[in-house]
Amino acid sequence: MSKNEVEGPGLWSRFKGLFPDHELHIRSGGKLRFFRISSKLQIRVVSIVAAGLVGWLAFTLVMVGLQVKGASDRIALDQREQQVTETAERVAEYRGSVEDQVARVERRQQVLDALVRRHFGNLEIDETEGEGGEETDEVGEAIPEAAALRELEEYQVAFARALRGAVEERTARTAAAIREFGFDPRVMSRQAQGGPLEPIRTAMTLDGAIDSEIADLEIALNRLAVMELSLRAIPSAKPTAYGAMSSPFGLRRDPFTRGRAMHNGIDFRGSHGTGILATGPGRVSFAGWKGGYGRTIEIDHGAGVITRYAHLSAISVRVGEQVDRGDRIGRMGSSGRSTATHLHYEVRINGRAVNPRPLLEADRDVLEIQSVAERRNGNSVEL
Known part of the structure; x- marks a missing residue:
């Protein structure tokens, strides 16, 4: 006989001994009645009650667990909804700012494209x-x-x-x-440049x-x-449409003293009253009588360049007036230290006289480049 078979009945006997048979005596109406509660019945009742308790406990634990999980899920869901709401608000705000910035960049780019096409081509x-x-x-x-x-x-x-x-x-x-x-x-x-160092700190x-x-x-x-x-600023146009050069730039014999003298310009002979033209755009810096030059006009072209038109019979501009290349500024004459009707034309750079002839004989390609520069810098918007 195995050990389990020996222990089995012993354990069952001890467990069964916890529920001995009971007899109840009840007297009613002069009669005595006997009720017997067997050990098996007690064990069945106890087992049913225990099973019920275990089932109730398990059900309670499951319900509590579900409630805890449901509460946790609700909390997580609320947090997620809040995050989604905040993210949506940020995205909406960012989207609006991006759309505005895109619109500004597109408008700026259209203007840049138009300017570049006008000045540089495609x-x-x-x-x-x-x-x-x-x-x-x-x-x-x-x-x-x-x-x-x-x-x-x-x-x-x-x-x-x-x-x-x-x-x-x-x-x-x-x-x-x-x-x-x-x-x-x-x-x-x-x-001339100078001033304190200013680091670039713009957007x-x-x-x-x-x-x-x-x-x-x-x-x-x-x-x-x-x-x-x-x-x-380089004056490259002819100062008169009618008139040939009569005296070049450089050393020559003075027409009055016949001694050697420096001629700081070019003389153009012509008829009295012939129109005199500005050789480049600039501002009239002098208009009046200037000693041996007679009636004289000086135009400041910028970059230290000045042109001088002397021996005029009439002056058609005022000091401070802006003139363009080819504008009529006066008329040819013989005022001042002059032997006959002619134009004395000078070009000075930073106060030093230079030979105007190379400026008047520039190639057409060079003049075209100068014309482009004049058109670009003559417009304040383009400049």
Whole structure:
């Protein structure tokens, strides 16, 4: 016989001994009745009650667990809804600001495109340069307006580089034109400069590729403006439409003393009253009688360049008046120290007389470059 078989009845006997049989005696109406509660019945009742208690306890635990989980889920859901609401508000706010910025950038780009086409023609811009990668795609999927803004910024980087290249090319052509006139472009464009160091701290010149490109472009544009103003200041038109040169620039015999003398200009002979024309745009700095020059007009063309028109019979301009190339400013005469009707024409740079002849005999290509510089810098908006 196994051990379990030995222990089995022993355990059952001890458990059964906890519920001995009971007899109840009840007297009613003079009669005595006996009720017997067996051990098996007691065990069944106890088992049913115990099973009920276990079931109730399990049910209670499950319900409590479900309530706890439900409360936790509600809390998590509330937090998620709050996060979603806050994120939606931020996205809506960001979307609105991005849309406004995109609109501003697009309007600015349209104006830039129009200006560049007018001054430089069509530029070839490498739109693949600086293309965004996966980050651009991810941003574009989340907020399309942000992707559009990024694309515009990338285009403007390439645009600024292409524009700077065109500006530097035009600066080189302008410098070459100044040399064709016989001047040193470095001397012509040299300016008195100074002042305290002011670091660049604007929104357009902070960190980032586009800021650097715009700063470089601005420097190139400033160099071009100075160079073109210098070229524009060179008087290259003829001072009279009718009249041949009668005395060149340089050493000659003085017509009165017959001794050697320096002639600081060119003489043009012609008829009395022949119109005298401004040889370049500028401001009248003198108009009146000037000793041996007689009736004289001086025009300041900027960059230290002054032209002088002497021996006139009449003056048609006033001091401070702005004149353009080819404007009639007076009439030919023989006032002052003069032997006959003629125009004495001088060009002075920083007070020093230079030979005007090379300026009057420039090639057509050089004159065209000068004409472009004059048109660009003659308009305040373009300047």
